Structures are given as C-alpha cells and as structure tokens.
Amino acid sequence: MEEALDKVLDDTMNMPGVTGVLCTDKLGLCLGARGNAPAHSSGLIATLANHAKALEANAEAPPIVCLESDSGNILIRAKDGITTAIYKVPSGP
Amino acid sequence: MVEAFNYSQELKQYLHRIIRRVDGLYAIIVSDRDGVPVIRAATENVPELALRPGFLATFSTGTDQASKLGLSRNKAIVSMYTSYQVVQLSKLPLILSFVASSQANTGVLLGLENELSDLLKDIKAAVDITVSQ
Amino acid sequence: MGCCCSSEDEKLSQDGDPDERTRLILPNPVSNSQVNHSDSYGSVPSSIAQQADEQSALSRILMQTANNVIDVSAIETHMVEQHEYIDRATQYSSRLTSICHSASVLNKLHRPALLVDVPALDRVLSAEPISASDLQFIRNTSDHAAAAMRKVVVTHKEDLVVNFGIP
Numbered sequence: 001m002e003e004a005l006d007k008v009l010d011d012t013m014n015m016p017g018v019t020g021v022l023c024t025d026k027l028g029l030c031l032g033a034r035g036n037a038p039a040h041s042s043g044l045i046a047t048l049a050n051h052a053k054a055l056e057a058n059a060e061a062p063p064i065v066c067l068e069s070d071s072g073n074i075l076i077r078a079k080d081g082i083t084t085a086i087y088k089v090p091s092g093p
Numbered sequence: 094m095v096e097a098f099n100y101s102q103e104l105k106q107y108l109h110r111i112i113r114r115v116d117g118l119y120a121i122i123v124s125d126r127d128g129v130p131v132i133r134a135a136t137e138n139v140p141e142l143a144l145r146p147g148f149l150a151t152f153s154t155g156t157d158q159a160s161k162l163g164l165s166r167n168k169a170i171v172s173m174y175t176s177y178q179v180v181q182l183s184k185l186p187l188i189l190s191f192v193a194s195s196q197a198n199t200g201v202l203l204g205l206e207n208e209l210s211d212l213l214k215d216i217k218a219a220v221d222i223t224v225s226q
Numbered sequence: 227m228g229c230c231c232s233s234e235d236e237k238l239s240q241d242g243d244p245d246e247r248t249r250l251i252l253p254n255p256v257s258n259s260q261v262n263h264s265d266s267y268g269s270v271p272s273s274i275a276q277q278a279d280e281q282s283a284l285s286r287i288l289m290q291t292a293n294n295v296i297d298v299s300a301i302e303t304h305m306v307e308q309h310e311y312i313d314r315a316t317q318y319s320s321r322l323t324s325i326c327h328s329a330s331v332l333n334k335l336h337r338p339a340l341l342v343d344v345p346a347l348d349r350v351l352s353a354e355p356i357s358a359s360d361l362q363f364i365r366n367t368s369d370h371a372a373a374a375m376r377k378v379v380v381t382h383k384e385d386l387v388v389n390f391g392i393p
Contacts, residue, residue: 001378001379001380001381002378004373004374004375004377004378005371005374005375005378007374008367008370008371008374009371012367015363021367023371023375024200027198027199027200028198028199028200028201028203029199029200030200031375040203040204040207041204042200043198043199043200043201043202043203043204044200044201044204046198046200046201047116047198047201050198062368064356064361064364064365066355066356066360068355073356073360075356075360075363075364076364077364077365077367077368078368079368079369079371079372080372080375080376081372081375082368082371082372082375083368084364084367084368084371086363086364086367088360090356090357090360091357091359091360100322100323101319101322101323104322125314125318127304127306127314128306129306129311129314129315129318130315130318131318131319131322132318132319132322146306146311147303147305147306150303150304150306151303154301154303158296158298158301161294161295161296162296216322219318219321219322220318220321
C-alpha cells in the first residue's frame with residue numbers, strides 16, 4: 001500500500017544534501033523515515049507544524065518551518081494532513 | 094521525613110509540568126497491573142471513570158492477548174474514543190497510562206515513554222519489593 | 227510394531243499410518259530413551275509406560291495450545307476489591323516516600339535548559355534564512371508525499387473471519 005510513499009522518501013534521500021526524511025500524519029504517528037531522521041521524533045515534528053499553522057489561521061498555503069543548527073537544517077511542511085520533514089545541509093542561494 | 098515526603102510531591106509536580114507541556118493531555122497514571130495507582134497526576138478535564146483501576150487493568154488482559162498475535166510481545170495499546178484517547182504502555186510490573194483529548198498528538202504521548210523511563214525505574218524499585226511481599 | 231529396534235527419531239512413519247510409535251510431537255531425548263529402555267523389558271510394562279508418556283505429551287500440547295489461543299469469553303478479570311485497593315495504594319505511596327533520595331535523584335527531574343548562548347548573535351540572525359531552492363524542494367516533496375498517501379487504499383484479498391475445518 002505504501003509503495004508510492006516509499007518511492008517519494010527514497011527519491012528525496014537521493015537528492016544532494018539530504019541526510020534524512022520523515023513523514024507523519026496529523027496525530028504524530030510516523031508513516032516512514034529514512035536516514036538520520038529518527039522515527040520517534042514524528043510526534044514533535046507534527047506538533048511543530050500544527051502550532052506554526054495556528055500562528056496564521058487564515059493563510060492559504062501551509063507554512064514552512066525551518067530549524068537551523070550547525071549540523072544542518074530541518075525543513076517541515078504539512079499538506080493535506082501529512083507532515084513532511086527533510087533533514088539537509090543548507091544549499092546555496 | 095520532610096525530605097522523604099517531598100519526593101512524592103516532586104514527582105507529582107514533574108508529571109503536572111509534563112501535562113501542561115503537552116496540548117490536550119489530561120492525566121498521567123503509573124499503576125500496577127491491577128490498576129492500583131502508584132503515582133498519578135490529573136487535571137479536572139479528565140473523565141473520572143478513566144482513572145478507575147477496573148478500567149486501567151483492562152490493559153493487562155489486552156496486552157497479554159495482543160502478545161499472542163504473532164508479532165512478539167505487545168508494548169503499547171492506543172485506544173481512540175470520540176472525545177478522548179488512552180495510551181497505555183507495558184512497563185512490567187507497571188502500567189504507564191496517558192488520558193488525553195482525541196485531538197492530542199499520539200506520537201508525542203508515545204514519545205513520553207523515553208522521557209519517563211528514568212522515573213519509572215525508581216518507581217519500579219518501590220513496587221517490586223511491595224509486590225513480592 | 228512390537229519390534230525391539232525402535233524407529234529413529236527423524237524417520238517418519240513411511241506408510242503414513244499412525245501406529246503406537248508415531249509421535250505427536252518431537253520427543254525430547256529423555257522420554258525417548260525411557261521408551262527404548264522399557265521396550266526391552268517385555269510388552270506389558272512398556273505399554274503402560276508408553277501410555278503415561280503419551281498422556282503427558284498430550285496434556286503438554288493441550289496446555290500449550292490453550293496458552294496460545296485467544297478466547298475473549300474465557301478471560302478472567304481479577305476485580306480489585308475496595309479494601310485491597312486502599313491497602314495497596316497506601317502501601318505504594320508509603321513505599322515511594324521511604325525511598326532514600328539523594329539530591330541527584332531529584333535533580334534528574336529538573337533537566338537543564340536547552341537554550342544556550344550563541345556567539346555572534348547578530349551574524350546568525352541577519353544571515354539568509356532559507357534559500358529559495360530549499361523552499362521549493364520542501365514544497366514539492368510535501369506535495370508528492372500527500373499525493374502518495376492518497377494512493378493508499380485497502381484491497382480486499384481474503385475473508386477476515388474463517389471457520390476451522392472441523393469435520
């Protein structure tokens with residue numbers, strides 16, 4: 001059933017600079033994780049996305065959350081109930 | 094003895110801090126397999142029936158039977174209701190139970206297991222000796 | 227049948243017919259050697275010993291199956307009575323308070339703050355937040371992931387409820 005999602009995760013891992021990717025549903029249950037994205041962090045990632053959405057309730061497009069650290073960035077976006085997080089090293093402008 | 098009394102209080106305050114931190118979490122209960130509470134923290138939003146030993150103890154039967162499904166030992170059971178959800182984890186001889194709103198983040202509740210593992214080790218030491226008496 | 231040289235463990239009954247030597251389960255070495263030993267003593271004591279062995283093997287199988295079967299109607303729930311509940315609850319709380327607490331145990335509950343001072347704060351805050359290509363990348367990926375989840379469907383392959391083939 002999850003072949004299509006597995007393909008998306010694997011394709012994303014193959015992109016340059018990506019070290020991990022994770023997908024979760026609205027309840028924070030992990031749908032798939034690759035690389036250095038820990039499956040048990042799915043709850044926190046979903047919460048972050050939900051809270052960011054609450055900041056601007058009337059926005060048309062869902063917000064993108066970016067966590068910056070020395071070792072890389074985590075990009076989080078929720079769309080249609082699925083939250084995706086990409087762990088990557090920042091690429092140039 | 095004053096210092097000893099504070100341990101229970103400290104534990105409860107710690108559990109209450111966690112409850113405040115997680116949206117929609119109403120209660121955290123650490124109990125034995127029959128549902129008798131060892132330590133618990135609850136807000137007034139929690140349905141009282143969910144704190145009763147008869148309710149919490151259903152997990153013991155559930156986890157025993159679930160371990161027979163061919164997927165090796167059962168670790169956790171999440172029960173979703175219309176307005177509430179109950180997340181229970183098997184930490185033998187203890188049961189760790191969370192009662193929350195159905196909109197609360199289940200992944201975060203399951204992740205609290207790691208955070209509470211140190212605490213549970215201390216409590217297990219207290220219960221083990223009592224149980225064997 | 228009736229032969230003192232009993233069949234080997236691994237060799238199953240060739241003709242397929244179960245006889246008194248056919249094992250229901252793989253025998254453990256102890257019981258097997260017992261049977262071999264008693265065979266040489268004559269027919270009557272050996273058949274009784276054999277029967278006892280088979281009985282215990284049968285009851286073992288029965289117990290194992292009963293342990294593995296999920297029978298919802300036969301589940302016994304031990305309801306804790308009021309006085310026992312109160313007794314145990316007070317026992318637990320007194321047991322908790324009597325645990326010796328050094329300061330380190332209580333300190334474990336107070337985790338250190340996650341936030342630390344960052345040097346060159348103005349440089350960090352004025353840096354480019356996120357590149358346009360990264361923004362586009364996460365947008366595309368989350369759109370693809372949402373589309374992939376829409377493809378998840380349940381396909382009916384077998385019946386959920388089956389009957390055991392009891393003749």
